[in-house]
Amino acid sequence: MSAKDVYHDKVKIALQKEDWLVTHDPLLIELSSGRLEIDLGAEKLIAAQKNGLKIAVEVKSFLAPSTTSEFHTALGQFLNYRVALKVKEPSRVIFLAVPVKVYRNFFLGELAQLSIAEYNVKLLIFDPEQEVIVEWKN
Amino acid sequence: MSAKDVYHDKVKIALQKEDWLVTHDPLLIELSSGRLEIDLGAEKLIAAQKNGLKIAVEVKSFLAPSTTSEFHTALGQFLNYRVALKVKEPSRVIFLAVPVKVYRNFFLGELAQLSIAEYNVKLLIFDPEQEVIVEWKN
Numbered sequence: 001m002s003a004k005d006v007y008h009d010k011v012k013i014a015l016q017k018e019d020w021l022v023t024h025d026p027l028l029i030e031l032s033s034g035r036l037e038i039d040l041g042a043e044k045l046i047a048a049q050k051n052g053l054k055i056a057v058e059v060k061s062f063l064a065p066s067t068t069s070e071f072h073t074a075l076g077q078f079l080n081y082r083v084a085l086k087v088k089e090p091s092r093v094i095f096l097a098v099p100v101k102v103y104r105n106f107f108l109g110e111l112a113q114l115s116i117a118e119y120n121v122k123l124l125i126f127d128p129e130q131e132v133i134v135e136w137k138n
Numbered sequence: 139m140s141a142k143d144v145y146h147d148k149v150k151i152a153l154q155k156e157d158w159l160v161t162h163d164p165l166l167i168e169l170s171s172g173r174l175e176i177d178l179g180a181e182k183l184i185a186a187q188k189n190g191l192k193i194a195v196e197v198k199s200f201l202a203p204s205t206t207s208e209f210h211t212a213l214g215q216f217l218n219y220r221v222a223l224k225v226k227e228p229s230r231v232i233f234l235a236v237p238v239k240v241y242r243n244f245f246l247g248e249l250a251q252l253s254i255a256e257y258n259v260k261l262l263i264f265d266p267e268q269e270v271i272v273e274w275k276n
Binding site: 031032034036069071072074075079080086087110115119 | 244
């Protein structure tokens, strides 16, 4: 079991405020090589769709001294989880949840912008103080 | 400066044994968002080619308690470095160097195999005791 990210519950509340039903906390993916734990699984009913929209959310605080190092780990986790979901639950879309200040100070920089574009990283930008979602970046 | 991986010098020696000229230790990539440091840069003259073959090598020991966590970080580093090289030095090919025991015990498992295939991760498998390269996986 990995330690819960400090912003885990804040993102959970932010999702619930936007009518997401948090169905998994954490969301487990069983592979023959071991179990993966994604922070949250959530679902939303959309009027026009027969089946609800399903997401997985990995929450990163970016409170470590090196934001670049934490970004390496976050990118690797996100992409490993995405490939595991592709096999086990292909309809679920995964997002990386990042605090809005970190988004503005780091994710708009060259490295993060290059990687996000190259690897199609979907972001959920949240405000940890207000406990709200600021923006979805698909 | 990040701490040198414990196997850094062993991979350097292994490359030199195969006639690679280690040209950078470390290899620096300057982006507007900051500097990235890849463990090694090396070059080899190939008879049939006008220009030498250039590689970058990121060395991972996988000595941490959780191999999966270290794999998240290694994958993220490898892919961030690759996208930075694509912009700054597109002819240089990057490899992730992993010890042969870790390759057999972890990299043949489901998660690593899925990710390596999905994200086209090139591996340099080395034996840290013999200080030799066991296999290149392109």
